[in-house]
Amino acid sequence: MNDDYVIVVDKVTKVYQSERGPVHALDRFSMKVKEGDFVAIVGPSGCGKTTLLWGLTGLHPFTSGKAYILGEEVGKPKREVGIIFQQANLLPWRTLIQNIYFPLEIMKENVDNYSERIEDLIESVELTGFEEHYPRELSGGMQQRASIVRALSYDPKILLMDEPFGALDAYTRDEMDTLILKIWKKTKKTIAFVTHRIEEAVYLANRVYVMTPRPGTNSAVFDIDLPRPRPEGITMERKFFEIVAEIKRTIVRDVEKQKKEGKYQSQAYSTIT
Amino acid sequence: MDIYEKQLQEEIPEFEESQQPEKMGELDLSSTMSAVKIHGWKQVLGIIAVAIFVIGGWELLIRIFKVPEFVFPAPSAIAVALVKSFHNILPHFLVTLGELSAGYAIGATTGLVLAAVLTQVPYLEKIITPYILLLITTPTIALVPLLMLKLGFTIWPRIIAVALASGPMVMINSVTGFRRTDLAKIALAKSYGATTFQIFTKIRFPLALPMIIVGLLVGGIFGLITAVGSDMVGGKMGLGNKLAYYSSLARMANFFAVILLVSAIGITIWIIFSSIGKKWASWQE
Numbered sequence: 001m002n003d004d005y006v007i008v009v010d011k012v013t014k015v016y017q018s019e020r021g022p023v024h025a026l027d028r029f030s031m032k033v034k035e036g037d038f039v040a041i042v043g044p045s046g047c048g049k050t051t052l053l054w055g056l057t058g059l060h061p062f063t064s065g066k067a068y069i070l071g072e073e074v075g076k077p078k079r080e081v082g083i084i085f086q087q088a089n090l091l092p093w094r095t096l097i098q099n100i101y102f103p104l105e106i107m108k109e110n111v112d113n114y115s116e117r118i119e120d121l122i123e124s125v126e127l128t129g130f131e132e133h134y135p136r137e138l139s140g141g142m143q144q145r146a147s148i149v150r151a152l153s154y155d156p157k158i159l160l161m162d163e164p165f166g167a168l169d170a171y172t173r174d175e176m177d178t179l180i181l182k183i184w185k186k187t188k189k190t191i192a193f194v195t196h197r198i199e200e201a202v203y204l205a206n207r208v209y210v211m212t213p214r215p216g217t218n219s220a221v222f223d224i225d226l227p228r229p230r231p232e233g234i235t236m237e238r239k240f241f242e243i244v245a246e247i248k249r250t251i252v253r254d255v256e257k258q259k260k261e262g263k264y265q266s267q268a269y270s271t272i273t
Numbered sequence: 274m275d276i277y278e279k280q281l282q283e284e285i286p287e288f289e290e291s292q293q294p295e296k297m298g299e300l301d302l303s304s305t306m307s308a309v310k311i312h313g314w315k316q317v318l319g320i321i322a323v324a325i326f327v328i329g330g331w332e333l334l335i336r337i338f339k340v341p342e343f344v345f346p347a348p349s350a351i352a353v354a355l356v357k358s359f360h361n362i363l364p365h366f367l368v369t370l371g372e373l374s375a376g377y378a379i380g381a382t383t384g385l386v387l388a389a390v391l392t393q394v395p396y397l398e399k400i401i402t403p404y405i406l407l408l409i410t411t412p413t414i415a416l417v418p419l420l421m422l423k424l425g426f427t428i429w430p431r432i433i434a435v436a437l438a439s440g441p442m443v444m445i446n447s448v449t450g451f452r453r454t455d456l457a458k459i460a461l462a463k464s465y466g467a468t469t470f471q472i473f474t475k476i477r478f479p480l481a482l483p484m485i486i487v488g489l490l491v492g493g494i495f496g497l498i499t500a501v502g503s504d505m506v507g508g509k510m511g512l513g514n515k516l517a518y519y520s521s522l523a524r525m526a527n528f529f530a531v532i533l534l535v536s537a538i539g540i541t542i543w544i545i546f547s548s549i550g551k552k553w554a555s556w557q558e
């Protein structure tokens with residue numbers, strides 16, 4: 001019955017055993033993503049968004065619940081899934097091009113089969129000519145662009161993006177959002193995008209999942225009824241604002257509700273900004 | 274299940290500053306690598322000028338006050354002694370160099386391997402660290418007479434002393450290096466399906482390399498000190514032996530000539546590792 005969906009998340013829960021006792025990060029969160037779709041997951045800081053993506057990548061197991069990628073239950077990291085982290089996470093001792101080839105190197109694949117594809121990708125993110133530079137010689141935006149090329153280098157079907165532009169300044173971030181849409185249109189990947197910036201989520205995604213504060217669980221789902229490709233200046237239009245405001249209201253309501261019940265943990269355990 | 278998997282399971286993913294590799298560690302002597310950095314001819318001229326001033330002033334003072342050679346030799350006398358008795362000193366130089374190379378090779382390799390293995394097993398690491406600290410704080414020269422009782426007047430007691438002096442230095446610095454677990458980078462490699470071995474060679478080792486190089490440098494210098502000291506304690510050959518011999522005869526020009534050779538070995542060790550550091554660890558700056 002789930003054949004149409006490449007990502008199926010079914011009531012996943014994650015409890016960490018920290019030194020301060022168990023931390024309930026995710027609570028029975030569910031979602032479904034169709035092939036070629038672009039979904040965003042938003043929620044207040046520390047609500048378990050990163051935990052969800054790391055679990056889907058196979059970096060850590062969920063405490064309970066099940067998750068399927070391309071119909072297979074998530075276990076070990078899969079070749080079909082690429083993750084883009086909060087920070088560019090480039091290896092500082094490697095040049096840009098060596099960083100981009102890193103996944104292929106780990107997978108022991110023949111680099112030559114990919115060189116043309118990678119050259120194209122480098123060009124599309126405007127990094128041509130910087131191949132031999134070390135990460136410390138590149139700006140934050142360039143580093144994050146390189147990490148996108150790295151994630152796309154081995155052509156995974158699904159891209160999981162964990163607040164990839166959180167560390168960038170506002171202008172660079174907007175540029176990166178446009179770039180991601182361009183790449184999505186060109187490569188037809190399925191993308192799950194985690195962010196705490198609601199404007200970004202609405203601008204990028206077809207569908208926005210809202211998570212409650214920790215422990216993160218389903219709060220609401222919004223189908224974004226905005227034209228594709230996104231017209232220029234859409235972020236300044238009334239309809240855009242209305243959707244954003246509606247999502248913000250939902251989050252504020254969730255926080256207020258938890259506060260009233262005395263469950264709200266604020267940032268006590270949060271490390272995610 | 275290896276330790277990273279456990280960490281990934283039990284730690285909340287975070288990308289704060291604390292996840293970045295730490296720069297400081299116990300016995301972090303990385304400043305020794307960057308202390309001497311020469312930029313431009315002005316600095317070179319300055320360094321040469323100081324050398325001329327010191328050596329010239331020294332020579333001048335000794336000539337003016339007619340200080341006899343057995344009290345303090347002039348630089349010219351040292352140079353003459355070095356050239357004249359070089360053929361005498363050379364075999365001793367080679368013996369010390371041999372002790373140092375053999376002892377260092379054994380000590381450094383053991384130290385590095387132990388560091389790599391121990392950091393994979395935190396429990397073992399905690400148990401062994403006090404003993405390593407004991408080895409570091411014990412002057413291993415003191416063991417040479419003891420070793421000689423067992424091994425006689427051979428070169429082996431001195432090789433063992435050098436290994437015991439340099440090994441722990443290499444080890445403790447490498448341990449600091451291998452302890453820098455950058456969870457985000459390990460997660461990155463894991464997401465591509467990296468094996469424990471790949472994580473070691475492609476993430477942990479390069480991450481540890483700057484500290485390993487510092488350890489190798491410091492271990493080399495400690496090895497040199499121990500080699501020369503052991504020569505003085507036991508054996509008829511070696512630069513340390515020559516130092517004791519010349520000072521007992523008050524042949525101070527020769528004495529200083531030997532010291533010059535010892536320094537030359539030390540400076541060579543420094544040059545080797547700082548250029549390796551420049552090539553392989555410069556990403557850290």
